[in-house]
Amino acid sequence: MAILSVSGLAISFGSNHVLKSVNFELNETEVLGVIGPNGAGKTVMLNILTGLLKPTAGSIVYMGADITGKSLYDRGRMGFGRTFQIPRPFEKLTAYENVMVGGIFGDGLSEKAAGSKASEILELIGLYPKAGVFAGKLGLLDRKRLEIGVALASNPKILLFDEVAGGLTESEVVEILNIVLKLKADGVSFIWIEHVLKTMLEGTDRVMCLAQGRDVVCGLPAEVLASKEVSEVYLGADEDE
Amino acid sequence: MKFNKPIKVAISVLILIVLLLMPKWGSDRFINIFILIFLYMSMGQMWNLLAGYAGLVSLGQQMFIGIGGYTVAVVCQSYNLPLWVGLIVAPFVCTLCALIISLPIFKMSGDFFTIGSWIVAEAMLLFFTNWSFVKYGFGFTISAGRVLTLTHRYIMALILGIGSVLVVYIALRTKFGLGIMAMRDNEGVSKVRGVKIYRTKLNCFLISAFITGLAGGAMHLFDGYIQPYAAFSIDWTVTMVFMVIIGGIGTIEGPILGAFIYVFLRQYLLNFPGVSMLIFGAIALIIILLAPKGIVGLLQDRTGFELFSVRRSIKAPKLPDKPESASQNT
Ligand SMILES: Nc1ncnc2c1ncn2[C@@H]1O[C@H](COP(=O)(O)OP(=O)(O)O)[C@@H](O)[C@H]1O
Numbered sequence: 100m101a102i103l104s105v106s107g108l109a110i111s112f113g114s115n116h117v118l119k120s121v122n123f124e125l126n127e128t129e130v131l132g133v134i135g136p137n138g139a140g141k142t143v144m145l146n147i148l149t150g151l152l153k154p155t156a157g158s159i160v161y162m163g164a165d166i167t168g169k170s171l172y173d174r175g176r177m178g179f180g181r182t183f184q185i186p187r188p189f190e191k192l193t194a195y196e197n198v199m200v201g202g203i204f205g206d207g208l209s210e211k212a213a214g215s216k217a218s219e220i221l222e223l224i225g226l227y228p229k230a231g232v233f234a235g236k237l238g239l240l241d242r243k244r245l246e247i248g249v250a251l252a253s254n255p256k257i258l259l260f261d262e263v264a265g266g267l268t269e270s271e272v273v274e275i276l277n278i279v280l281k282l283k284a285d286g287v288s289f290i291w292i293e294h295v296l297k298t299m300l301e302g303t304d305r306v307m308c309l310a311q312g313r314d315v316v317c318g319l320p321a322e323v324l325a326s327k328e329v330s331e332v333y334l335g336a337d338e339d340e
Numbered sequence: 341m342k343f344n345k346p347i348k349v350a351i352s353v354l355i356l357i358v359l360l361l362m363p364k365w366g367s368d369r370f371i372n373i374f375i376l377i378f379l380y381m382s383m384g385q386m387w388n389l390l391a392g393y394a395g396l397v398s399l400g401q402q403m404f405i406g407i408g409g410y411t412v413a414v415v416c417q418s419y420n421l422p423l424w425v426g427l428i429v430a431p432f433v434c435t436l437c438a439l440i441i442s443l444p445i446f447k448m449s450g451d452f453f454t455i456g457s458w459i460v461a462e463a464m465l466l467f468f469t470n471w472s473f474v475k476y477g478f479g480f481t482i483s484a485g486r487v488l489t490l491t492h493r494y495i496m497a498l499i500l501g502i503g504s505v506l507v508v509y510i511a512l513r514t515k516f517g518l519g520i521m522a523m524r525d526n527e528g529v530s531k532v533r534g535v536k537i538y539r540t541k542l543n544c545f546l547i548s549a550f551i552t553g554l555a556g557g558a559m560h561l562f563d564g565y566i567q568p569y570a571a572f573s574i575d576w577t578v579t580m581v582f583m584v585i586i587g588g589i590g591t592i593e594g595p596i597l598g599a600f601i602y603v604f605l606r607q608y609l610l611n612f613p614g615v616s617m618l619i620f621g622a623i624a625l626i627i628i629l630l631a632p633k634g635i636v637g638l639l640q641d642r643t644g645f646e647l648f649s650v651r652r653s654i655k656a657p658k659l660p661d662k663p664e665s666a667s668q669n670t
């Protein structure tokens with residue numbers, strides 16, 4: 100069953116028509132990869148899904164209800180969690196406190212409940228030994244982990260990842276993949292934007308390619324990555340660079 | 341330099357005892373200085389709650405000093421009620437005013453709040469100087485405070501000063517406080533994480549109005565006189581900014597230290613009328629250049645010491661018994 104279905108999603112910034120018509124469905128406990136050249140509008144799509152940006156057209160249906168007009172806050176409480184492409188932790192709070200923010204404000208937990216949940220999550224994401232470290236002092240991998248941890252603390256049904264694996268080494272990516280597998284088993288669905296195609300092949304159930312403001316192709320990862328649409332898009336992008 | 345909790349508590353209790361007993365051993369002049377320190381401490385603490393934590397740089401805090409003072413004046417002088425009635429009513433009137441003006445000045449961006457708060461304070465000044473009920477710009481005497489001895493005043497100021505520190509400390513230790521600190525670090529992201537920005541900022545503003553109003557009320561009660569140009573002067577806010585900047589913005593200790601420095605400096609600079617503002621300005625400038633986080637911020641960066649830590653630390657899971665201890669039991 101589809102937990103999320105998006106149709107005709109469009110957004111323009113002045114004359115910059117970033118998304119023209121994006122259509123896809125996300126099934127329960129599915130990992131849907133999203134690829135596309137730089138500037139294709141992947142982050143913009145994620146911002147629309149979480150309610151940070153308002154689409155100029157299209158609809159978002161979540162668990163059977165149209166949520167296109169719902170606020171950022173409402174969507175957070177309904178079960179949307181996200182990470183930022185460039186990790187944005189609360190720098191003068193510790194890793195532990197960062198995760199607590201997710202639990203208290205994203206899920207309405209008491210301080211005590213958020214605290215014990217934060218301990219569990221830090222354990223899961225491998226940050227337990229650094230619980231008391233200020234987030235501003237963490238390295239890139241730890242910041243990326245923390246992004247996942249904070250999002251996770253809000254008890255999401257859908258996790259939206261914006262390039263969590265970008266900039267990480269191969270073994271670090273494996274750690275992230277393991278976390279995703281664990282969460283998937285717990286019933287979480289994913290929309291996972293990534294620029295690195297290899298990660299998509301390993302970590303996702305289906306892949307959608309976003310280009311020229313549209314979902315140009317969507318299907319099994321291996322098929323999509325081998326498709327002529329994707330090679331055209333990426334070749335075209337390469338020529339531009 | 342690490343202090344554990346029992347030592348911190350012991351130091352705090354000791355300081356509190358010394359402060360409570362001060363009327364027994366301090367000279368009148370000394371006690372008067374401490375009265376000012378505590379009153380200014382509460383004002384600085386509140387400006388810091390706004391600017392250092394909630395990201396609301398207010399230039400209109402003098403309106404709460406003025407309204408607090410005038411409320412005490414009207415309640416105690418015009419209506420002849422006991423002074424404690426004035427001191428109870430004043431903070432509530434200020435909080436109500438803050439709630440009303442928050443509607444227009446919170447709707448827009450942070451800069452608008454800064455300018456908006458200043459404009460509202462100036463408008464209040466104009467209004468009070470043209471209001472016959474409060475005798476226009478002439479101001480009036482508040483005689484209710486005459487019954488207060490120096491010790492009374494000292495204890496009242498002490499409660500206000502220490503109380504303001506505790507209010508901020510306790511607020512930051514609650515869930516609400518975690519939201520404030522997340523908002524301070526990154527407002528946009530805190531919103532994504534579910535912090536209700538408007539409500540959080542409004543609560544900070546209301547708390548600051550309440551306590552600043554109380555301080556304004558006490559200040560004018562002790563002075564025995566209120567006059568709009570002084571009561572609504574932006575100098576109040578300039579002083580708050582000075583104390584917080586040199587002490588250390590975004591720290592609880594900063595405004596405490598700032599109040600001591602400001603009041604002692606002012607006592608000393610009374611001998612140099614005219615150049616005193618210049619000296620204050622120069623000091624602020626030097627501190628901003630050498631230690632942008634203020635004196636306390638600099639010390640904390642160097643030593644990690646916090647007298648009032650608002651950190652939440654992880655509850656360590658129970659470790660399994662070590663084999664040695666198990667064998668000792670048998
Ligand atoms: N808030 C915004 N206002 C105006 N233009 C934006 C905004 N956000 C993104 N854009 C534009 O949308 C386009 C897509 O950006 P983005 O979604 O970040 O691409 P990517 O697929 O690499 O994540 C870019 O051209 C960017 O300039």
Ligand SMILES: [Mg+2]
Binds near residue numbers: 141142143184261
């Ligand atoms: Mg992007």
